[in-house]
Amino acid sequence: MPKRVDKIVIDNSDVIIKNWLKIVSDKKQNDYTSSISDELFQSTNREFVNVIFDSLGNGGITTELESFSERLVNLGWPLSYLTDGLQTFRRVAIDFVLSQHDKIDTDLFSIILDRVDSWVDPIINKLVNEYSGSWEHTVSLQRVALQELSAPLIPVMRNITIMPLIGTIDTERAKLIMENLLDGVIKHNAEVVLIDITGVPVVDTMVAHHIIQAAEAVRLIGATCILVGIRPEIAQTIVNLGIDLGKFPTKSSLRKGFETALELTGRTIYREDKKETIVKDIMNQLSEG
Incomplete structure (x- = not known):
């Protein structure tokens, strides 16, 4: 059948x-x-x-x-x-x-x-x-x-890398940040690493502790870590919590941090001549008028 x-x-x-x-x-x-x-x-x-x-x-x-x-x-x-x-x-x-x-x-x-x-x-x-x-x-x-996207390490210049962080940092992500930092420093032969926390909404004791640990680990393998993107409210929170960030440089903006990184890697920054800048400003104002 x-x-x-x-x-x-x-x-x-x-x-x-x-x-x-x-x-x-x-x-x-x-x-x-x-x-x-x-x-x-x-x-x-x-x-x-x-x-x-x-x-x-x-x-x-x-x-x-x-x-x-x-x-x-x-x-x-x-x-x-x-x-x-x-x-x-x-x-x-x-x-x-x-x-x-x-x-x-x-x-x-x-x-x-x-x-x-x-x-x-x-x-x-x-x-x-x-x-x-x-x-x-x-x-x-x-x-x-x-x-990979949550903790990218980006080489921007010889011996200088940047890690932009966005969003909340929990324990699992902090571990990934540490691993990527250490691997990236060796891979890119970095002397200076900029950790940009501009996009991190809250920096509490735990987040600061993870960042300090990462910076200390980077220092132990021969590189310098600069923390950038510290907004006024973040700075106030860090002070109120009694968090000590004195072991590595901190800057309010990525631009200032990058300037420090250039100096630490032996590069000289040449400023534009002030007189030339004043003339350009005057000409721009006249053309706008």
């Missing part, structure tokens, strides 16, 4: 595909696929049902099904499209096989149901595992990217 069920489904694949496509297309108006173009949706549906029948004819999971599901993962199609499509195929196939019998008893129904389930369930399990692995891989890549 199971082989007969297989034969009925495969021999009548055209009818079953037609019924399946109609049901799936009718559902498109109200579900997650409504934003997909009709042409892409229809072509994907046809390919989907073809690989289902291909897997049935070959007695299990095929490379075509694996490549199809992998392509949908990369395109960002939801897993529910595949699982819903397979559940719809299950219902359509069972209904069609039942329609070919004049008399249906409990045993026959059970045989048909078990046979169709033996096709569909392994495919669903395979696709769920495929999507889960892809999702975990994507999340892992996103986590790495976010970590």
Whole structure:
């Protein structure tokens, strides 16, 4: 009997595909696929049902099904499209096989149901595992990217690097800052590192402690750490908390910190001639008038 069920489904694949496509297309108006173009949706549906029948004819999971599901993962199609499509195929196939019998008893129904389930369930399990692995891989890549963006070390000039910090600094991020600082100092042969906290909304005791630890670690490997971007309210908070930042230079702005970094690396800053600046200001005012 199971082989007969297989034969009925495969021999009548055209009818079953037609019924399946109609049901799936009718559902498109109200579900997650409504934003997909009709042409892409229809072509994907046809390919989907073809690989289902291909897997049935070959007695299990095929490379075509694996490549199809992998392509949908990369395109960002939801897993529910595949699982819903397979559940719809299950219902359509069972209904069609039942329609070919004049008399249906409990045993026959059970045989048909078990046979169709033996096709569909392994495919669903395979696709769920495929999507889960892809999702975990994507999340892992996103986590790495976010970590790199949360504590970047940027070389701006020979022996000078800058680490701009934005947002809240917690213990996990502080550990990442420390690692990136130490690795970056060695990698870029940095003599001076500017830690810019302009974008850090709150500097409390814990944040200051992490920054001090990072600066001390940088000092131990032979470089100097300059803390820049200290706003007046941050300075007041640091004083009120009794935090000692006297072990390394601090500057109110990145520009001032960079000037100090140039001096520490043996570079000379030449100022523009004041008289020339005054003449330029006068000419600009006359032209504006």
